[in-house]
Amino acid sequence: MRVLGVAGSLRRDSHNGRLLRAAAQLLAPEAQLVQFNGLKAIPPFDEDDEANPGPAVDRWRTEIAKADALLFATPEYNSSIPGVLKNAVDWASRPFVSAALRNKPAAVIGASTGMFGAVWAQAELRKALAAAGARVIDRELPVAEVEHAFAVDGTLAEHDQQLALSEILAELLAESAERDTRIAA
Amino acid sequence: MSATALDTRAKLPVGSWKVDPTHSTASFAVKHMVVATFRGSFEKIDATLSVGEDGAGQLVGVVDAGSIAVKDENLQAHLGSPDFFDTERYPELRFASTAIRRDGEQLAIDGELTIKDHTNPVQARGTITDPHETLGGAVKIGVTLETVIDRTQFGLEWNAPLPKGGFALANDVKLTVELELAQDSE
Numbered sequence: 001m002r003v004l005g006v007a008g009s010l011r012r013d014s015h016n017g018r019l020l021r022a023a024a025q026l027l028a029p030e031a032q033l034v035q036f037n038g039l040k041a042i043p044p045f046d047e048d049d050e051a052n053p054g055p056a057v058d059r060w061r062t063e064i065a066k067a068d069a070l071l072f073a074t075p076e077y078n079s080s081i082p083g084v085l086k087n088a089v090d091w092a093s094r095p096f097v098s099a100a101l102r103n104k105p106a107a108v109i110g111a112s113t114g115m116f117g118a119v120w121a122q123a124e125l126r127k128a129l130a131a132a133g134a135r136v137i138d139r140e141l142p143v144a145e146v147e148h149a150f151a152v153d154g155t156l157a158e159h160d161q162q163l164a165l166s167e168i169l170a171e172l173l174a175e176s177a178e179r180d181t182r183i184a185a
Numbered sequence: 186m187s188a189t190a191l192d193t194r195a196k197l198p199v200g201s202w203k204v205d206p207t208h209s210t211a212s213f214a215v216k217h218m219v220v221a222t223f224r225g226s227f228e229k230i231d232a233t234l235s236v237g238e239d240g241a242g243q244l245v246g247v248v249d250a251g252s253i254a255v256k257d258e259n260l261q262a263h264l265g266s267p268d269f270f271d272t273e274r275y276p277e278l279r280f281a282s283t284a285i286r287r288d289g290e291q292l293a294i295d296g297e298l299t300i301k302d303h304t305n306p307v308q309a310r311g312t313i314t315d316p317h318e319t320l321g322g323a324v325k326i327g328v329t330l331e332t333v334i335d336r337t338q339f340g341l342e343w344n345a346p347l348p349k350g351g352f353a354l355a356n357d358v359k360l361t362v363e364l365e366l367a368q369d370s371e
Contacts, residue, residue: 096262103266103273133266182274 001031001176004067008074008085008110008121010040015111015146016073022155023071023109026166031173033071036063045090057091064092064100069176070134071169074110076121086128093132102133105175107168109141111149117142135175139168195287197234197242198316198326202366204232204246205325209364211248215336216355219347225264227278228252232364234328242285244294244328246362248278268343275301287313294330301340307332309360316368324368331361 005020017035024033041056043049064070074081092100108125110118119142130136141164143149143156151157156165211230217223229249236242251272255261265272282296283306292313297304311330319325336342336358345353 096259099262102262130266130268131263133262133268135267179273 001028001068001173002066003027003031003033003069003071003172004063005033005035006039006070006072006085006088007035008039008072008082008125010082010084014075015113015143015149016075018150018154019073019109019111019143019146019156020071022150023073023165023169025155026162026169028170028173031169034063034067036060038063039084039088042084042088042091045087045094050094053091060088061092061100064104067104068180069172070101070104070106071172072106072108072125072129074108074118074121074125076110076112076114076116076118079120081121081125081128085125089125089128089132096133099133101129103179104134105137105172105179106134107137107139107172109143109165109168111143111146113146115144117144117146135179137168137171137175139164139171141165141168195289196240197236197285197287197313199236199238199240201369202234202236202326203369204230205365205367206230209362209366211246211360211362214359214361215357218353219351225253225255228254230362232362232366233369234326234366242282244280244282244285244296246280250276250278269341271301280307290314292328292330298334298339303339305334305338307334326366326368328364328366329362330364331359333357333359 007014007016007020009016020033020035027033038056038059042060043054043056074085106129108122110122112118119140122140122142126136143161149156156162209230210226212224212226214222214224227248229252230246232244232246234242234244250270251265253261253264253270255264264270279299280296282294284295286293290312292311294309296307298307309330309332311328314327316324316326335356337356347353
């Protein structure tokens with residue numbers, strides 16, 4: 001099972017990139033997390049470019065299509081999700097009937113240096129993904145004050161958060177497995 | 186009018202009556218943006234009214250959830266997504282009556298409606314015609330039914346708050362079916 005991890009921050013040492021790596025350590029053995037690194041290359045959405053959106057958008061859509069499930073880790077900018085992330089969601093939502101995101105199982109987690117753990121951004125991202133037709137897990141993981149959140153081995157230091165992340169991943173994989181069964185039937 | 190005639194008008198027409206899908210509709214109407222009524226329909230429907238010699242009848246109906254039809258293809262796709270009918274997981278809406286009562290042209294049906302694996306009792310009211318011979322000798326009846334459901338009881342919970350209060354969609358949805366049913370000779 002292939003899980004595509006998408007960090008909403010472009011920064012090289014992104015906290016949300018670390019959060020994805022922490023998630024990768026918790027995945028069941030049959031699952032593999034592949035981190036998408038092409039967010040910065042995706043051009044601004046423009047309906048005029050839809051006929052030929054270019055290689056960055058093609059790659060983004062292909063990576064989503066290849067994945068069995070999506071795991072987004074988002075920071076919070078001005079109480080919402082980063083523009084680059086919303087832009088990528090918009091590209092992957094079009095055309096709606098055959099969109100890459102349509103029916104794709106997806107979960108959202110997030111981290112911030114503040115005390116709220118990107119909780120509003122996570123809600124906004126879940127809303128946008130659902131509007132795009134994704135099969136969104138109705139769970140959140142707000143990791144606050146993230147510079148203190150990780151243990152030396154890269155896992156989440158707090159047991160409750162580690163447990164919550166495990167549960168979200170289990171739910172995501174179960175959703176994906178159920179979908180595979182349904183499609184095969 | 187004689188007592189016998191009154192009795193006939195209270196009975197359902199005996200036989201198996203199959204829907205003519207081309208000339209039948211299943212539609213819904215819901216208050217939109219607080220102020221207006223939004224309507225849509227389902228293109229693919231199946232229904233059968235079976236009435237025994239004792240006059241007892243059952244109406245069963247199936248709607249293809251993926252055949253939902255509205256005026257915008259993006260909205261149509263959204264209505265098929267997990268936000269709404271989740272047609273990949275729940276391809277059908279189903280109805281099965283548990284009791285049918287007729288009084289002249291008036292029809293009252295109790296039954297169970299299933300949407301997204303949520304089954305709830307509903308009561309529908311409408312009309313029924315007497316059998317009428319049509320083109321090619323086909324004998325047909327017409328049935329119309331209407332009911333109002335709370336969509337949130339059927340797993341249809343999407344909504345969006347409006348900036349000045351209220352929500353984009355009401356919870357109450359009026360369902361209407363207009364069926365042309367042909368006597369099944371088999």
